[in-house]
Amino acid sequence: MDHRALTTQVTGSPFVPLPFLVIGRRRETRDTVTLRLRSLCDATLHAQPGQFMMLSVYGIGEVPISISGLPRRPGELEHTIRAVGSVTRHLVALHRGDHIGVRGPFGTGWPLEAAYGQDVLLIAGGLGLAPLRSALVAILRERWRYRQVVVLYGARSPADLLYRRDLSGWQQRAKITVYVTVDHPDPSWRGQVGVVPNLIRQVTALFEPTNTVAMICGPEIMMRFTVRELQKHGIPDERIFLSLERNMQCGIGLCGHCQFGPFFLCKDGPVLPYSRLAPYRDIREL
């Protein structure tokens, strides 16, 4: 398995946002929407699942947002955004026909080719399903290349579940095992209650640890406990991939805001194998 970080070739100047048009908007939850974007300048982006773009609202600011789907046509992008601050509130409020600035793609993608012929575990917590959705869509396009595909997803409450229609559709159509759990159920919820790491032991019969690639995205504490659970079940560190988030700004490893130990997560990450991250896991200052 290739452990080297991939450095993205950025289209044109990496600092100049390209103009994009909002061509679709779907509300996912109370505070989260998925935007579909189309380039207004014939830019051909080769964004890979796991990479991120810098999205800017003119006059407001810029934020890093992961790719959450694959383009239906060249020059299109799909991003799922939660309103948590000034810039993201403005992004979530955009509608069809609005303009937006886009830089990227930046960073490393999920190891989809390395997972050919392997069992695949996609483990997401909260908004972490968005970057993994793009990986799952890519896997579905080439489902025959993979063995078991298991999606484990945890959210705060049923109302916070992303892509609800997709989740049931994937399971029914594509021979994918999907387990969903929530921390705080409402009275109508009949599914599992509890944290994501608890789901892993329920699917151990489905994967062969030394032939499994695990991809994880979610809050860091959730990822830490998930990694421990995967290790308990024999998945080697070099087969566990995490998507980490820090304060990405320049996107090309110059400004240093996203430094994590020896890595610039905007360039060497956000997706890294745990075998490379493990030496730094106990350094609290990071």
Place this chain on the structure above:
Amino acid sequence: MNDRSPLELLATHPFTADLSEDQQAHLATCARIAHYAPDDYLLREGQPATAFYLIVSGLVSIELFVPGHGPRPLQTVEGGSAVGWSWMLAPSRWEFDARALEPTTAVVFDAEQLRALFREDCCLGLRLVQRLLFVVTERLKAARLQLLDLYGPPRER
């Protein structure tokens, strides 16, 4: 599944699978198989804790009844896990409700017989208490993580 004996189920259940055949046979003498339909209660808060449950298949919600709000699920337990340890500790009354969410099958042990078996065979008792402690630890860890509200609003940006 329905026609399997307690002993057969104990031989494959993760909680008991690696016990010796003799130990499994001893345990089977105080066990029966029970089936629960969705919304059936395995146990109810405040009632005497007279049984110990190994969930074979299905899904069970551990919950508290909150007046004015109804049952509030705290955690779910799936096939391969265990439910109920109040029978080990005085005053042996259930602290929570456990309700089946799906059709559920369990091996149900009579607590009094199980306690007698532990007094008679301390080695078996110790092994099972260690396993139960593992289950308790996992539940405590999960409850602590839930308390952190991991998926709450992230930092502003």
